[in-house]
Amino acid sequence: MSDRIYIRGKAVNCALGDDIERVVASIKAGQVQVTDVPLSLTDSNYSRQYFLLPPSDSDQPRSRETYYYDVLFNTIEKAIADADLKSHEIRELSVFFGSTSNDIPIYEDTYKTSRQVLSQTSSGYGNIANEIANRLKIKAGCYTFTTACTSSANGVIFAAGMIAQGFIKRALVVGYDLFSNLGFYGFESLKLISPSPCKPFDKNREGIVIGEGCGALILDPKNSTPKDFYYLGGANICDTYSVTTHNPEGDQIATAIREALACAGVESRQIDAIKAHATGSYHNDLTEGNGLNQVFNNHMPPITGLKPFVGHTVGACGVIELILFTEAVKSDFIPATLGFEEIDDAINIEPITRPVSIQTGTFLLNYFGFGGNCVSLVVSNKG
Amino acid sequence: MYIHNYSRFVSPPVDDIKVYKQEISRYTDVKFRRANKFVLLSLVGACQCAYGQAIKTDTAVYLTTENGNLGDTETVLDQIYHKHEFPMPYNFINTMSNTASFYVAQSFDILGRNITFSSKQLSFERGLELLRSDLGAGVVKEALFGGVDEVSFSKTQFETKFNRPYSDFEMIEGSCWLLIKADNSDALGEITAIESFGSLSQTADWLKHQRFKRPLILSYGMLIDPDQKATIVQAVPHEAEFDYISEYRYFDSATACGITGFLERYEDATLVHINQDFRGQVVVLIVQKY
Numbered sequence: 146m147s148d149r150i151y152i153r154g155k156a157v158n159c160a161l162g163d164d165i166e167r168v169v170a171s172i173k174a175g176q177v178q179v180t181d182v183p184l185s186l187t188d189s190n191y192s193r194q195y196f197l198l199p200p201s202d203s204d205q206p207r208s209r210e211t212y213y214y215d216v217l218f219n220t221i222e223k224a225i226a227d228a229d230l231k232s233h234e235i236r237e238l239s240v241f242f243g244s245t246s247n248d249i250p251i252y253e254d255t256y257k258t259s260r261q262v263l264s265q266t267s268s269g270y271g272n273i274a275n276e277i278a279n280r281l282k283i284k285a286g287c288y289t290f291t292t293a294c295t296s297s298a299n300g301v302i303f304a305a306g307m308i309a310q311g312f313i314k315r316a317l318v319v320g321y322d323l324f325s326n327l328g329f330y331g332f333e334s335l336k337l338i339s340p341s342p343c344k345p346f347d348k349n350r351e352g353i354v355i356g357e358g359c360g361a362l363i364l365d366p367k368n369s370t371p372k373d374f375y376y377l378g379g380a381n382i383c384d385t386y387s388v389t390t391h392n393p394e395g396d397q398i399a400t401a402i403r404e405a406l407a408c409a410g411v412e413s414r415q416i417d418a419i420k421a422h423a424t425g426s427y428h429n430d431l432t433e434g435n436g437l438n439q440v441f442n443n444h445m446p447p448i449t450g451l452k453p454f455v456g457h458t459v460g461a462c463g464v465i466e467l468i469l470f471t472e473a474v475k476s477d478f479i480p481a482t483l484g485f486e487e488i489d490d491a492i493n494i495e496p497i498t499r500p501v502s503i504q505t506g507t508f509l510l511n512y513f514g515f516g517g518n519c520v521s522l523v524v525s526n527k528g
Numbered sequence: 529m530y531i532h533n534y535s536r537f538v539s540p541p542v543d544d545i546k547v548y549k550q551e552i553s554r555y556t557d558v559k560f561r562r563a564n565k566f567v568l569l570s571l572v573g574a575c576q577c578a579y580g581q582a583i584k585t586d587t588a589v590y591l592t593t594e595n596g597n598l599g600d601t602e603t604v605l606d607q608i609y610h611k612h613e614f615p616m617p618y619n620f621i622n623t624m625s626n627t628a629s630f631y632v633a634q635s636f637d638i639l640g641r642n643i644t645f646s647s648k649q650l651s652f653e654r655g656l657e658l659l660r661s662d663l664g665a666g667v668v669k670e671a672l673f674g675g676v677d678e679v680s681f682s683k684t685q686f687e688t689k690f691n692r693p694y695s696d697f698e699m700i701e702g703s704c705w706l707l708i709k710a711d712n713s714d715a716l717g718e719i720t721a722i723e724s725f726g727s728l729s730q731t732a733d734w735l736k737h738q739r740f741k742r743p744l745i746l747s748y749g750m751l752i753d754p755d756q757k758a759t760i761v762q763a764v765p766h767e768a769e770f771d772y773i774s775e776y777r778y779f780d781s782a783t784a785c786g787i788t789g790f791l792e793r794y795e796d797a798t799l800v801h802i803n804q805d806f807r808g809q810v811v812v813l814i815v816q817k818y
Binding site for chain 1: 562589593594595596598601602604605606608609610612613614615616617620621623624625626627629630631633634637638639640641642643644645646647648649650651654657658660661662664665667680682684685689724726780805806807809811
């Protein structure tokens, strides 16, 4: 890919708040804000941690639907302001939306008193992107990805691809997943939620901690500032080993990473750091670690995981973690991996446990999900 | 974008998914014990499309859908909110609609790009835009590309959404697929254009200035109203109209049925398919059958 595609604007709302500078400062300081949520709907007598969005300052009680759209549109409007888009540039945006839960958080409370609500009221996966386009009076296309935890990472790949091919001018890429009981109880049914804080790659890791959040990016051939990151390449491939886990040897994960590097036109030795998917689940960390070892072998760059700060924001994590990672680098550091204490010999991956100083570089970001989806992105802010 | 094979599977609503399992068993020995209706429906069409074709390991899968796995989502929410139980693990996993594109890939042991995608009323068309971009970039060389939806509408929801009488439309479920390659050798047709417009009048202006190989067939998506059809008819001299919704009935990925129905029915002809979404965005597909 010869022409650069910049992250011209960005905004995020996560468990650490919606002020990006404060969020990055909290990450640097190793601060987290996590909530114990009881599993009361199943009359269970225990709780699990969840990275919920901080309570807002609004005194007005809001319906779930109003809250859903407030979070979404506030984040998007901040990203547009950050990119300093003119009104005609906003109208030309194509919308790329990635989510696991889509509009389920809007409707699911209604299930307390009703049944078949979604079938009666939801108007399809494309509805939220359509609402975004209506709100912004956008005159271009909408593209919604439902590939589980890689959803918004796929949004980034396809948006960048469409810009590079000249089919669209610029893109708004949104990753959004609000708290949903479907996800909370569903992941607990799979015994994937950790009873303790998330500890990616640690020998004693016990699982994931889910989070909610919204991230929005403006991808554009033009940049806002010389420090803006740009997309170099990416890959999406399918691991058909199992619908829930990847090949333990990490073969397809390694293939995704190699294809992303090839697409970006960089060698593995040129990667300065890796943002791993690093969910803290036994299988994900094992397969990802084995895949990384296949590619980087004896030249492993610093590895970090961001889920201990904001939780696993499922389909939204593609955009949210891309923003958090690149903004941390723009603040001159790679975040530490909270919670990691003891190396797991079965994986042999030792993520960084203190922030590492860095100003510029070329970086690999990994995302994996149910349905065998393997996504790797390469971004840079070098020269 | 060269079309090498197609399948057009449509069915009245099916209560017992064994019907789909039996159909799939005609094409593959793989057993899909944990698959739900949406997954099986996806597999029926994909298997029919891939049958007899040499599907390469790096083939991509693009599954477009309006509603995806609504059935299991309802089941899981019912388990949580009404039975006060944890969901069954495979019910929960199947709420993620990309399990269907996963099983399609697994059944053919293909490891290429894999997405499940949606775009309100234009899922099939916008998905083709993504595939065109990937083919242009060379990251995909061939793809199984499907449009799949179950029957999901209540009368109220249908009439609210489309502002049309429910009784005028018989609902079906469908899974219609194309095998698309960058290579044109032995192709049976091609998608020669995917054009997007902000209004129907812009669309008509563009169509007026195109030269199509004849005979030319016109077809329309669900939201093109009679006045708009009249505008298009005036703009484009044509030999016939192909009303696939009347003929095959309606499901939310009906465009997929229209395109594959054209390929099935016509030889040496061009299809101009016009569809729009609720925002008035129009997408025109031009398909040639050799």
